[in-house]
Amino acid sequence: TIGMIAVDKQGNVAAGTSTNGAKFKIPGRIGDSPIPGSGAYADNAVGGATATGDGDIMLRFLPSFLAVEEMRRGASPTDAARTAVNRIAEHYPDFMGAVIALRNDGEYGAACHGLGDEPFPFVVKDITMTKFKIEKINC
């Protein structure tokens, strides 16, 4: 899956996903990616978020919606993403996935769970950067 969040010069927030889903799924299955609030969510008043990982588990917790709501309550993007990931991990300690969050002022953060020694990478580009930046976080 690719998950993407953008804020334009006018402060408009948009988010989206595109995926071919899980390998060898039962025909007809969809994961979290096309579900609003799960795969991605956006609200101009706050920012946006997107999620990736085990969609069968993640969609039960609407992690993108939760991350945006946490930012609405004043949490930093990193803390908001962490809260969304932790909510899932409370119920499914073995799940694997990540959430990234972007506030409408351009601040961003991410959190992941269960990826083992592999860090979770994400790409950022904002007006202050001369080139895109690949960020990596450890779960």
Place this chain on the structure above:
Amino acid sequence: DAKLPVVVTTWNFVNATVTAWDILKKTGFALDAIEKGTSVCEKQQCDGTVGYGGSPDEESETTLDALIMDGCTMNVGAVGALRRVKHAASVARHVLEHTKHSILVGEMATNFAKQMGFKEESLTTTTSKRMWLKWHYRDQCQPNFWMNVEPDPTKFCGPYKKIDNIVKRSKHTIPMKVSRFNHD
């Protein structure tokens, strides 16, 4: 002090991010950046996890899911299990802009896409077919997503039929193995 415009993308999908950024810099619309950026991954089959020719299902078919959400209007367009159309993100944008619905799925989403002018074509490639053949014949359909069925889905391929005497409300499932090359 805002660092706008800005785009953030999951995983290492640089080309998609750069495309989205170029759109933000030129025309400025976040919604366009999302559609065009994610479309790059559909075309380039990012890590085999996006677009045609990846993640075949049990019947060896690749289907696509996509979502686009406008944080200004709270409007949503999405497609699920889209069959035989490569441009899932753009079809999702058409759901957003040309319907009062939010999500269309399956064969009917394909019909909608065709009505909107999208081309119908197979999403299977030699790579995805080879992947499926290995899973089905060499790996005996392992892993799969069935449970409480017979024959034992941890050992055998289907077709399966349900087992009636099962433990209800069991929380135990073996999680999907997520990696760079297998994720939603």
